[in-house]
Amino acid sequence: MPGINILIGDNGQGKTNVIEGIYYLLTGKSYRVQREQELLRWEQIEFHLHGDFLMAHNKVSLESHYRAKKKIVKVNQVPCQRLSDFVGTINVVFFSPDDLVMIKGGPSERRRFLDLHIAQMRPGHVGLLNSYNKVLQQKNALLKSYVDKSLKYSQLQLWNEQIYKFGEKIIRNRLDLTNRLQDVADHSYGNLTSQKETLKVNYIALGNKDAKEAIARFPQLLNDKLEQEIDRQIVLIGPHRDDIQILLNDRPARLYASQGQQRSIVLSLKLAELELIRQEKGEYPLLLLDDVLSELDHFRRDYLVNFIESAYIQTLITMTSAENHFGSGALYFVEEGHIRREQ
Template identity: 40%
Template sequence: MYLENIKVKQFRNYTELDVALSKGINVFIGENAQGKTNLLEAVYVLGMAKSHRTSHDKELIQWGRNYAKIEGKVNKKSGTIPLELTISKKGKKAKANHIERKKLSQYVGLCNVVMFTPDDLQLVKGSPSLRRRFIDMEIGQIQPVYLHRLSQYQKVLEQRNALLKNADGSDRSVQSMLDILTAQMIELAADLVHRRLRFIRLLRDWAADIHQSITDGRERLSMDYRSSVGDVSEDMELSRIKEVYEKAFADVRKKEMERGLTLIGPHRDDLDLAVNDKNVQTYGSQGQQRTTALSLKLAEIELIADEVGEYPLLLLDDVLSELDDVRQTHLLSTFKERVQTIVTTTSVAGIDHEMIREARSYRVKNGEIVETVD
């Protein structure tokens, strides 16, 4: 799949913009704070119905305006689909083929995107929340219902934490409400973790091969899902995972009442990464950590293509200058002529890859974009 054009109105620093895109590599060049990242964010939001930079949608709306709109035509094997997303203070309205989708889970997945930013190099050595977000957003693209379930889980978690924070252990009504919320949490948590385990199994296979290729066979990447309840594995049925959670919540209940906080669940899980059987988060060199992060992102592209039958868009936000020649080559050459790629950079001078110099180029300045002809 590829995006034929991206059209925005009152989004970030863009009052109005309509850019036709090549289905190959598109490079947007400009100084910092001119709007390069905002453009990539618009493409990402069009596909995912949420930003990778902020959880506050109002920040996407141009200052002093009431709404922002993003439009684009995604070309797929099944045909061209016009997409439209409007963001206002009342919420988001999504349309596909000019028909409004009542639930965002009916919209997400129509245009698959993979974003790679300098922050993703922190995916390995950064906090567990970064790895959880990576897992959540990618499963959401191939299983949009996952995002709906995750949203439900987060709401129950908030309610449960609020109850625990002010709980009176002797109040029967409080205990009864806690039982209800715990039962809801077990149902949702087991479902989320069951889906995560399947995703990790698939991702591991792709990432291991890619990592081995980048390192010429010198390094072997492995990964394991680390659950806060400990005893879950990829071969478990959903019903068995529920049983594990039921026991875990019963065991930790007294401690949760004392702490006033939910102590277990998918929101506390992590992804363990190892290179040659050594934890790369703790013991890996910067080069190994970067190669691992790159392998995960490249594996993500292959996994999505395998699951949905088409390659996603690849968005590279000022990341090429952070990679050496070997990693640049793997990032760009692996998907040559198969993946539409949109790149931002302050200059192509520091990027040695010939494919960038042959790409369609645009100049970005003060919220305006002009295609360049060299």
């Protein structure tokens, strides 16, 4: 249904499963597990997902079929060769309590957040990441191998050219997104906290807070690190080690933000994502919120509910019991894996 859709059910009834299914259909990936095998219903050997979507200007039908370690994705009945051919057809923003790892977890969680967003907006980004990772593996393999040091040196310089070629574009994409997120996220964080607190996000490229300068010095930095990389036998510099610095009131959120503040920061980043997608695509993405409301205080909860209602964003939101904070919306009851629309 357009607008707000509320999935209500007791614990363990299947609300998250519904959200996960929709997310998988739209992105070709699970946000939870690495392997499709783990998404199968117990005792089953295949799964099939199908959804019809109505956008501002066109209708899109998506299908996803998995069987025997193979998946087939179809857009309007036409099979897609690559994931990047269909990711972003229908945009989606997803938020669950697990997203708090963006604050407390390691840099890879924050890079993943940026990369997932960019992949939806610029299909070429997935290819860049794949190419970069291949080069990274090759360079790592060479660092670990027993080749004469001088020969190794010249071969490594060749790999470094490739690292630079793909890495520089990855950094630019991520930096551009972080800069655009910064303004919008600070604004929504201000609203969420009645302007009492500030939020800053900074892309740290190649260990440097000034990412533009880091990009300019990238070839030099690669060269400077070579000796150390040969000693340690591992690639020490490149976008695979980058991070986003998240500052709450100018202090690192990772160290100082409370649970509720962390939640609000992630929520602001997600709302910022929503806004950026709207700016670029002309309409809001689908918003999936799993177990979010119960964790927010009254003020923040009301702000979020008002925001979704007034912007008329199509939203699927889960909650337990019939504790419903929305003035509008379609109600669905989830019980033992079945969904029933409220009469």
